[in-house]
Amino acid sequence: VSDTAGVAFAGIDDVRSRLAEQEYLCDRRVATVVFLATAIGKPVLVEGPAGVGKTELAKAVAAALDRKLIRLQCYEGLDESKALYEWEYAKQLLYTQVLREKIGELIGPARDLRAAAAALRDQEDIFFSDAFLVERPILQAIRAEKPPVLLLDEIDRADEEFEAFLLEFLSDYQVSIPEIGTVTATHTPLVVLTSNRSRELSEATKRRCLHLQLEYPGAELELEIVRLKAPGAGEALARDLVATIQRIRGLDLRKAPSVGETLDWAQALVVLGARSLSRELIEETLSVVIKYDGDAAKVRQALAADGEPAGHAHPHSHSH
Amino acid sequence: VERVVLEFVRLLRRHRVPVSPAEGLDALAALQRTGLGDREVVRAALRATLIKRGEDGAAFDRLFELYFGLGDEARPRPDRPPPHVHHNGASPTELRFGEDLEGDPLGEEGHSHDDPSPIDLRRFLEEDELRPGSDLHGEPERLRLSVFGSQLMLSRSQDALEQAMKRMTHQIRVRRARSFSPGSVAPESGAEQLPVDLTDSEFADLVEELRAAGVDEALVQAITAGADDILAALPGLLRSLMERQARMRAAAAREAPAASLSLQRMLERSPGDQRELELAIRRLGRRLHGARTRRMRRARTGRVDVARTLRANLGYEGVPFEPVLRRRRDQRPRLVVLLDVSLSTRNLARFWLQLVFELQSHFSRVRTFAFVADLVEITPLLEAQGLAGGVETLFAGDLIDVDENSDFGRAAEQMRTGHLGAITRRTTVVVLGDGRNNGRPPNVGALEEIARHARRVLWMTPEPRWGWQLGSCDMARYEPACDAVEVVRTAADLGAFAERVLAAGSVAR
Secondary structure (H helix, E strand, O other): OHHHOOOOOOOHHHHHHHHHHOOOOOOHHHHHHHHHHHHHOOOEEEEOOOOOOHHHHHHHHHHHOOOOEEEEEOOOOOOHHHHOEEEOHHHHHHHHHHHHHHHHHHHOOOOOHHHHHHHHHHHHHHHHOHHHEEEOHHHHHHHOOOOOEEEEEOHHHOOHHHHHHHHHHHHHOEEEEOOOEEEEOOOOOEEEEEEOOOOOOOHHHHHOOEEEEOOOOOHHHHHHHHHHHOOOOOHHHHHHHHHHHHHHHHOOOOOOOOHHHHHHHHHHHHHOOOOOOOHHHHHHHHHHOOOOHHHHHHHHHHHHHHOOOHHHHOOOOOOO | OHHHHHHHHHHHHHOOOOOOHHHHHHHHHHHHHHOOOOHHHHHHHHHHHHOOOHHHHHHHHHHHHHHHOOOOOOOOOOOOOOHHHHHHHHOHHHHHHHHOOOOOOHHHHHHHOOOOOHHHHHHHHOHHHHOOOOHHHHOOOEEEOHHHHHHHHHHHOOHHHHHHHHHHHHHOEEEOOOOOOOOOOOOOOOHHHOOOOOOHHHHHHHHHHHHHOOOOHHHHHHHHHOHHHHHHHHHHHHHHHHHHHHHHHHHHOOOOOHHHOEHHHHHHOOHHHHHHHHHHHHHHHHHHHOOOOOOEEEEEEEEEOHHHHHHHOHHHOOOOOOOOEEEEOOOOOEEEEEEEOOHHHHHHHHHHHHHHHHOHHHOOEEEEEEEOOOEEEOHHHHHHHHHHHHHHHHHHOOOOOOOOOOOHHHHHHHHHHHOHHHOOOOEEEEEEOOOEOOOOOOOHHHHHHHHHHOOEEEEEEOOOHHHHHOOOEOHHHHHHHOOEEEEOOEHHHHHHHHHHHHHHHHHOO
16 A cells, blocks of 8 residues: 555645645535545546546546556456456467477477477466567556556446456456466555446445445536636636526536537637626537537527526626 | 344344345444444444445434434433433433334244243334334323233234233323423433323333233233332333334334335325335346346357367366367347236236346347237337336326226237247246136137247236135136246336246256
């Protein structure tokens, strides 16, 4: 656990400030979980709707700790040979071909068949040694020189078999490779799993992880994020924008706008030179945040019902 | 810290939030790092380590408030910033007040009555007794200790004791003074100042009474030994009891989780609650889902797996002597659903349909038949009009006469003659109905023939087993023909049944 020396987080506030340096703003709740994950060396399972910054969190933590980020995108049919290790068959094959010619010299003056076989046996392990091993993300994380951050992205897309396979790794940070044996992590990696909850993960997986439920940021936090990441947007515009986005998220949409889309929208409005958000402007640029026709119709309806863009109704609009 | 975590974990478990010992240890480790200073940090730490399902979040928040929030709202004290948690570590008496809200789990009644530890008192404040409607609520002028009494009875279950207690509860009364109300409680420092006049002598009387009634001596000893503690703690307990009651009353409405409510009752509730149930079913569906496996398995026919072939043939210098083949396997079951839509099972049918809808991707083909007396396939109807519309049309009675008395025998016969082709060796047949034929021939033979063609026949009935004997119910006769008959009364039951149907698919290859 002490392997994080030098760059480890000192406390919850330290987590927050250092993540903020990486332009990732979060509340104390998130910071607490991140701190605990590094402090007690447990994987973190981050769940939440798409676009709340689950993956970003892992990236920001890696950057803040100055650790390497190893990322494994999960998908249906992912298996050990893609996630853990694979033998380099072609190379093995090539070596056998080459060795066939040299075999006489290598075995040397063997007296009889038995001695030759014994001599050969002494050598055979080389085919299943590191030289022929292709490291995939999980093995990389285990054997890394410095403790890395391992991101298992969208674990809910992987099969249940893969989840079961992960259990050994998640609880003990070790994996068993039949030909080599058990490989244990020299440094505890910080493991971050993300899930969109397209299916429920197994109890066993959840039990081994700290659980963090990320939701869309509240108005204030989102405003700060917009200020930070889209500095071109004026104060009034930023407020209008965030208020409108928050209003849109409150509707029953097929896909609520993500934080990323908020920022896209902000950028788009900055490019258009907008100072504040008007009905017409929303109408014209809505496609940046709303990706389905049905959703767009709902949003128009709701905003029309409000009479004005939500931002203008906001009492604090001009109090800054 | 250990105690706080341990008790809180117990509390969660009692409220059906599953917490494993390992998670408890994590929580402990977490709190040791964060300390107990900041309430929000404690909350985040406990939540991250203990709560893994979204739906448990609400329960967690509620219990966290109850456990760590006692008295804080009632007495805001700016001079001690985050009081509750330090509180717990402060002194034993305070600790008790702070934590005894929920009491020990009922499950471990056995041991602690024999040791005279003051914590015993906590069990007298079991949550159930504190619900609105207990006599505490009904009789505001007198705060009777009947909770106390009934707990003793529960743990010893002796008639004699019961008698004594009945008398006793009338004797010991704690009178409430005019000023004593949940909102404005006496200052924290003066537990003694509370207008509670249970005196030592009255307590002695109680003990005498118990002894006279022939109560087991050890128990009397235990109570006597704990007397001081009990007396000292009483005002505090009462106070927390009152406060809690106010809160319980507010919370009572949104208490019961949808999954454990009876479906029947659920339907009588407001549309909002029904939505909640729908959500519960959707969650259930998602949990059962799992990702469908797309992994290739070795097979005798199929595509060549290059890597494995090379690997297997290294011994032949890589000449692929023995190709390794693999193939994707589709092992989803087919499902035929027979729904009795007569009045008695209509509600259940509705929920079952919804669940099947959620789980559709698990089955390679779903065909749905509805019947009361006559049988009709509603698969195309559901496809055309969607779930809600289809159910609406069906129950309106345009397709079949839904006001008839149900006749399983006839429906089974029609299934056998008309739709036996729908049932193959890969088919799981799910029958939903109460098996009430209203005196008509049960026609078990037809069901048996259906069962012979199907992989499995599972029957789901809303009626508990003891009801099968009553009236014209042929359930007992149908049961031998089915692979399983399950009584489904709550959403949770429904989920268990669905799991069973899915399992039926994956067992046989």
